[in-house]
Amino acid sequence: MTEQKNIMQHCFVCSKDLPQSNTKSFNPRTNLPVCEDCKGTEAEKKAEKEAWDSLGEGFVCGCI
Numbered sequence: 001m002t003e004q005k006n007i008m009q010h011c012f013v014c015s016k017d018l019p020q021s022n023t024k025s026f027n028p029r030t031n032l033p034v035c036e037d038c039k040g041t042e043a044e045k046k047a048e049k050e051a052w053d054s055l056g057e058g059f060v061c062g063c064i
Contacts, residue, residue: 013038013047 009018012032018024024033027044030051038044 008033011035011038012051013041013044 009020010016011018011034012027012030013034014037016035016037018033018035025036025039026032027034027048029048032051034044038047
């Protein structure tokens with residue numbers, strides 16, 4: 001059986017495993033976990049933008 005990857009256990013910027021604790025940091029716009037090394041960096045801002053941009057991939061507005 002293949003183990004599923006839980007996105008809440010990895011930094012959404014660098015994919016580093018995060019410790020199992022209640023003190024995880026989350027990006028306020030994406031609500032995804034971010035490690036202390038990536039928090040507040042340009043890499044986090046870039047990953048945040050990519051996460052937001054990917055929300056509409058594959059969808060076409062039907063109002064046109």
